[in-house]
Amino acid sequence: MTGERRGLRGSIPGVGDTRARYRRILRFAARYLVQSWWFELFLPRFGLGRFVARGRAARMTRIAQRFHVLAVDLGGLMIKVGQFMSSRLDVLPPEITKELEGLQDEVPPVPFPAIRAAAEAELGMPLDLAYAWFDEVPVAAASLGQAHRARLAALDEEISGFDEVVVKVQRPGIQEIVDVDLAALRRVGRWLSRVQVVAQRVDMPALVEEFAITSMAEIDYLLEAGNAERFAENAAGDARVSVPEVVWERTTRRVLTLSDVTAIKINDVDALRAAGIDPSEVARTFASVMFEQLFGDGFFHADPHPGNIFVTPLGSAGVGPGGGPNAAAAPSWQLTFIDFGMMGEVTPKLRRGLRKLVIAVASQDGKGLVDSIGDVGVLLPSADTRELERAMTQLFARFGGMGFAELQQVDPKEFRDFAVEFGDVVRDMPFQLPENFLLIIRAMSLVSGVCSALEPGFNMWEAIEPYAGQLMRDERGNVVQDAARQALSNAAVAAALPRRLDGFLDRIEDGRIAVQTPRLDRRLARLERAARRIVSAILFGGLLVGGALLRSTDEVFGAVLMAVSALPLAHALFAGMVGPRGPA
Incomplete structure (x- = not known):
């Protein structure tokens, strides 16, 4: 709750009104939760299931499109939320995941004076001393930070062995934005955890916390730098892969300095062909490298979109990387991975x-x-x-x-x-x-x-x-070994079978057999709830009509009856939709 309270303090310089941001996220969520309840839970109870099904795909697409607009407008974690949701095929319908799968950071860059102030505060020195040159125009601007090209000072160049670098600087106030966004998402998760049909399907608070952990890791550049070095160690024996070097002397939690490895984007087919590189060979090599990360190292790049993978020509005429790290000649190009904020591990x-x-x-x-x-x-x-x-x-x-x-x-x-x-x-x-x-x-x-x-x-x-x-x-x-253990287990079950059958027959003779029919029990429970709702609906109609008739002779009593009719109406509409927290 500390983060939630801190995130709602009001206006933060360079960030905007965080209270308004919080309310806007909640209003969006509430609007479409009510819409989903109306179409997916309420209308089908009145025999309109087919009508609902016909328009479901269009509704889901519209919701995703409007969230896309909201995410781009707000920036911050909302873009990450969209990217996260696009991969949750287990939770969300395909209309939403497909619409959001192309969502990228589409935010304007932060003015350079604010970036300069943030970088100098982190590095503890003027930017002109930290770097020999620093480009004011960003290479890329994202929702959590932006990247600038720079040149190392002479002493750092001597230590590192290179001078061209890319410096990632977090957007000013991003920690407060993350706190606000996570506070709003946690509240939405709590709302959903009280809806029985959702709680039985997915643990929403746990899903939000999973996203929170990933998001907090992405704004810790020290963690990203450590990931880059671990990834480089794993790929050290693979001539097909290269990784930028970390300049630790110019790296903090909010500033990350890496060697500049900019080259051909992996999906730029025309540039690949112009460099004499076969795109089909790049595809096969890329897939091979990623599978080896998964099945070999167990530590893999979890965000390998085209913006994070370069193809770097090496200028040597040898066997291409498709021949593997043990090829007879040196490769003529390499796959260069960047951005190690989102990494996965096969535990x-x-x-x-x-x-x-x-x-x-x-x-x-x-x-x-x-x-x-x-x-x-x-x-x-x-x-x-x-x-x-x-x-x-x-x-x-x-x-x-x-x-x-x-x-x-x-x-x-x-x-x-x-x-x-x-x-x-x-x-x-x-x-x-x-x-x-x-x-x-x-x-x-x-x-x-x-x-x-x-x-x-x-x-x-x-x-x-x-x-x-x-x-x-x-x-x-x-x-x-497991098959042998399973065979022993099966043998034990077979050996115990005659004794268990004897016990089963004894219980039948004694009348002590209880048959469990969970599906029938669930149907009976639904019928019972439906009957109670029908009674409530009839009671609502009687009170409403009676109150309307009595208002002509006794206005006060008639109004009371009409007001009281809202209680059985609420029961008829909502009974069975809202349940306890967590799975039932």
């Missing part, structure tokens, strides 16, 4: 979960697959997985054993039929992708987009297949 827990998932898929074990999904945190603890296990078992029965090439040849109608058949089961499950999964999906979606732009026929399945195979080979010993 040991995630590795174990992925290994279990591989085992389950290999053995076509529906229950094992669901268990492994739960192990990595994709399912909320409240999930009733029995229906999902049955769906996965049928999925394996229909598509199990098919390779990548075979799956690509399957009739799309069969996939659609399967999706329709099991759609209700999946939609009812409280899925939520944990942060590591989210970053993996974000990185892979960006890689796919970049590679497809470089080579229209690029096939992501073919690119990832060798690495998936390597993962299987690396984990083969663990797979055998």
Whole structure:
């Protein structure tokens, strides 16, 4: 709450009225929450579900478009919120994620005097002493900071071995803006956590906190500098990859100085061809490098959009990077990564979960697959997985054993039929992708987009297949051990089966068998709530009409009846929509 109170102090120089900003974010959220309640919860209760469904895609698109406008207007974390939401395929409909996936920092630069003051306050010296030259025109302006080219002073140049640098400086007052934006988002998360249909589907407060952690990391340039050095150490043996060097003497939490590595943007096909570089080779190399980060180092660049990846010609005529770091000749170009504020890590827990998932898929074990999904945190603890296990078992029965090439040849109608058949089961499950999964999906979606732009026929399945195979080979010993343990477990279950059957028969004879029918129970509960709402609606109508008639003879009593009618109306409209905090 400290950040929330600090963020609402009022007007901050160079930032604007933070109270107005806070209220504007909440007004936007409240407006579209009410709209969603009206269309998605209220109207379907009166038999208008088909009408709602016909206009759903257009409504979702309009909401996303208006949020886009709001985000660009406000800047700050709102642009990051849009980028974050565009990757939450587990939570948001595709109409929203698609509309927001192209959202980039579209903000005007901060006037140079304010940047100079911020940089000098951080570095503790005048800018003219810290750098031999500093360009007043920014290279790039973003919602959290902006970058300027500069030249190191003689002593720093001697220490570093280079003089051309890029200096990132945080926007003045950005910490206060972040505090305000997070305070507003936390309140919206609390609103949503009280809506039962949302709380059963996703833990909104946890989702907001996940975003908050990522956002706070992005405004800590010391953390970004450490990420850059760790990434460089991991890539030290790979001649295909280069990383800018950190100038620690001119780096603080709010100022970051890196060697200038500006080159050809990875998606500039014309410039690549003009430099004699094959875009298709760049696509294959880029995918290979990213997969090795995921399956090898486990520490990967989670924001590899075209603005963060350069292709740097080296001027040597040798085997291209597609030959790998062990190629016979030096590469003629490199992939240069920048901006290490958003990094992902494949944790040991995630590795174990992925290994279990591989085992389950290999053995076509529906229950094992669901268990492994739960192990990595994709399912909320409240999930009733029995229906999902049955769906996965049928999925394996229909598509199990098919390779990548075979799956690509399957009739799309069969996939659609399967999706329709099991759609209700999946939609009812409280899925939520944990942060590591989210970053993996974000990185892979960006890689796919970049590679497809470089080579229209690029096939992501073919690119990832060798690495998936390597993962299987690396984990083969663990797979055998786990399979052996599973066999022992199955043997133990088989040995205990006769005794359990005897006990089961005894309970039948004694009349002590209780049958649980969760789906029937849920339907009965819904019918009971519907009946109560119908009674409330009838009571509302009686009180309203009676009050209207009585007003002609007893105005006060008639008005009281009409006012009291609002209570059963509220029950008829809202009962069952709002529930307790968290999953039910």
